[in-house]
Amino acid sequence: MMIAGAASVTEQVCRSCGGSHIDTFLKLGTTPLADRLPVSVDDDQEEPAFPLNVAFCCDCSLVQITETVNPRILFADAYPYYSSFSQALLRHSRDNARDLIERRNLDANSFVVELASNDGYLLKNYVEAGIPVLGIDPAEGPAAAAEKIGVPTRLAFFSRELAEKLRQQEMRADVIHANNVLAHVADTNGFVAGIARLLKDDGVAVIEAPYVEPMIDHCEFDTIYHEHLCYFSVTALDKLFRRHGLYLNEVKHLSIHGGSLRLYVEMREHVGASVTNQIAHERARGIDAIDYYLDFSATVDKLKVELSTLLHRLKASGASIAAYGAAAKGATLINTVGIGRDLIDFVVDRNIHKQGKHMPGQKIPIRSTEALLEAQPDYVLVLAWNFLDEIMEQQAEYRARGGKFIVPVPNPRIV
């Protein structure tokens, strides 16, 4: 499973249960890394690219990609993702913190840890409320941004070993947040074991991860990239936590990122109806069996053809097209569909760390969002479709002047 010096390894067994019955049901080809943005368009230096194959474990139901790219390559070097550029995400995070402060009676004597704390977008809410926190994140830029706003941050990958070290220093958490990180770690079991070590006996881990059901049902195949090693069902998660003496006691559905789960995980077993009902639902729909996944490849191919045909038709009619959101998922979309500079003039993004760089693989330039009103392209392909409402509201002027958006999933459509 682990890679010391190698750029990547191909897994032969399940990341969670170690079983060897893993069946590949989707092959997206070889794609460049989604969060590694080329600085220059003439940069001849070849971008590293890796296979993107998705498999189902017949033993524990976990959906996973089979290639593990070295995390140091994926996250440490100029990682451009900063959480704080979406207002919707900031609101979502603030509500989550407030809810936990109230539910758990957190105060100056409590301790909240976030794994993959990024730029402090979530923990800052606890800091404001006078609650001690520690962020843990391996990406230098975002971690420095967190420190700057008063969120103490340890520059590290979280692991079982780090949890052990913190515990030796008398650090144990009332609340551990882990948002959009469980799917990112190569040592899935080590990470969960670390949570079990760091949690107080009566503490709670609050974990968010995209849910595999909407990914399949809404053809959100662009959320598949090398950072996302796992695509979770509640069935697979329940087994993963139990292996480490943790219990998934409550689950909530969230609309963020195309449909996510928020999991409440504790040391004591107190499984609520939200969990048992969801596992029953997954069984009824067959989410715990390979058949559910077998049509996905054909559905993805259909979407790719439809989108490519639409963009070529618009372009052939003389229309100009730009794109919105230099999102990681955008990198998968443009590289698997083959959307290059012949179709898209530029991509806009509010994240200043992405502006001036280029989309992976296709090397489409990334500009600030003001470029939309300056150039007034006829169409804008929304790569960050998960924030469509926020983007439409913010780009009211572009739309009032006649601009139109193209939303790629679940079916390409113009709005």
Ligand code: JHZ
């Ligand atoms: P966004 C991220 O993936 C990061 P990405 C990560 N890979 C992960 O796991 C998933 O989320 C769950 C920009 N934007 O967040 C910001 C605007 O410019 O959907 C981002 O660059 N203006 C760890 O990268 C991009 O769009 C706006 O108004 O696929 C959105 O990327 C808004 C709302 C966003 O996910």
Ligand code: ZN
């Ligand atoms: Zn398994």
